[in-house]
Amino acid sequence: MTSAITIRGLRMRYGTTEVLRGVDLDVERGEIFTLLGPNGAGKTTTIEILEGFRNRSAGEVRVLGVDPERGTDAWRAKLGIVLQSWRDHARWETRRLLAHVAEFFDDPYDVDELLEAVGLTEQADRRVGRLSGGQRRRLDVALGIIGRPELLFLDEPTAGFDPEARSEFHELITKLAARDGITVLLTTHDLAEAEKLAHRTAILVRGRVAVCGTPGELAAAVQAPSRVEWLENGRPQSVTTSDPSQVAWELHQRFGGPVPGLVIRRPTLEESYLNLVGRES
Ligand SMILES: Nc1ncnc2c1ncn2[C@@H]1O[C@H](COP(=O)(O)OP(=O)(O)OP(=O)(O)O)[C@@H](O)[C@H]1O
Numbered sequence: 211m212t213s214a215i216t217i218r219g220l221r222m223r224y225g226t227t228e229v230l231r232g233v234d235l236d237v238e239r240g241e242i243f244t245l246l247g248p249n250g251a252g253k254t255t256t257i258e259i260l261e262g263f264r265n266r267s268a269g270e271v272r273v274l275g276v277d278p279e280r281g282t283d284a285w286r287a288k289l290g291i292v293l294q295s296w297r298d299h300a301r302w303e304t305r306r307l308l309a310h311v312a313e314f315f316d317d318p319y320d321v322d323e324l325l326e327a328v329g330l331t332e333q334a335d336r337r338v339g340r341l342s343g344g345q346r347r348r349l350d351v352a353l354g355i356i357g358r359p360e361l362l363f364l365d366e367p368t369a370g371f372d373p374e375a376r377s378e379f380h381e382l383i384t385k386l387a388a389r390d391g392i393t394v395l396l397t398t399h400d401l402a403e404a405e406k407l408a409h410r411t412a413i414l415v416r417g418r419v420a421v422c423g424t425p426g427e428l429a430a431a432v433q434a435p436s437r438v439e440w441l442e443n444g445r446p447q448s449v450t451t452s453d454p455s456q457v458a459w460e461l462h463q464r465f466g467g468p469v470p471g472l473v474i475r476r477p478t479l480e481e482s483y484l485n486l487v488g489r490e491s
Pocket residue numbers: 224229247248249250251252253254255256399
C-alpha cells in the first residue's frame with residue numbers, strides 16, 4: 211500500500227505556545243484513519259495543516275505526494291473537506307445546492323446517485339435550513355465528496371448526533387470508503403467512534419501521538435492495570451497489576467487451591483483511554 215498522508219516531525223506554534231510537538235504519522239491509501247484526542251490536543255490544527263489551510267512551524271508533510279503549502283488547484287480538487295462548522299446555505303434546496311457545487315469539478319458524482327448514497331433522496335427538494343442535524347451533516351459529507359475526492363477530511367463529523375444518527379453516519383462513511391476506495395481522515399473525541407469506524411487510530415495528547423494502531427493494537431497499548439481482589443482470613447485484599455493471571459496463579463499456590471472471593475477486574479477500553487490521556491497530560 212502507498213501512503214496518502216505522510217507526516218514527520220510536525221510542529222506548530224501559536225505565538226509562544228507549541229501546540230504540535232513532533233507528530234509522526236502515515237495514513238495508507240484506502241484507509242479510514244481517526245485522529246482521536248481530548249479537547250485542545252491539536253487535532254483540528256493537524257487537519258488544517260494537511261488541508262493546506264494553515265502553514266506549519268516545522269516538519270515534513272506530504273498529502274497525496276504534495277506539500278500542502280505548495281498545493282495546486284489540481285491537488286486541491288482531489289481533496290474532500292468537511293469542516294467542523296456547518297456551511298450557511300439554508301435557503302438552497304438540497305439537490306440544487308449539490309448540483310451547483312458539482313459544476314466546479316471535472317468528473318463529479320451524479321447528484322441523484324449521491325443523494326441516494328447519503329440517504330437524502332426524500333429530502334432532495336427540501337431547503338437546507340429545514341433538514342435535521344443528522345441530515346445536514348450528511349449533506350456536508352455529500353458536498354465534501356461530490357467532486358469524487360481521493361482523500362476525505364472530516365473534522366468531528368458526528369458532534370451533537372444522537373446514537374441512531376451516529377450509527378447511520380458510520381455506515382455511510384464505511385460504505386463510501388469501501389465502494390469508492392476513498393481514504394478518510396476523521397477527527398473525534400469519541401473512542402467508541404474510532405473503534406467502530408477506523409482501520410487505524412492515532413491518539414493525540416498534547417500535540418504528540420501517544421499511541422497509533424488498529425483497534426486491537428490500541429486496546430493492548432493503552433491497557434491500564436487490572437485489579438485482583440480476594441478474601442484472606444475473611445478480610446478483603448486487593449492488588450493492582452499488569453499481569454493478573456500471574457497474581458491469581460501465585461494466590462492459588464499460596465492457598466493450595468481455590469482462592470476465596472477471587473475477582474479479576476480488567477479496565478474497559480474507555481477507562482484505559484482516560485487513564486492514558488490523564489497520564490500524558
Ligand atoms: N488560531 C489559533 N491561535 C492560537 N491558538 C490556537 C489557534 N487555534 C488553536 N489554538 C490552540 O491550539 C490548541 C490545539 O487546538 P486544536 O483546535 O487543534 O485542538 P483540537 O484537538 O482540535 O481540540 P477540540 O477537540 O477542542 O476541537 C488549543 O490549545 C487551542 O486553544
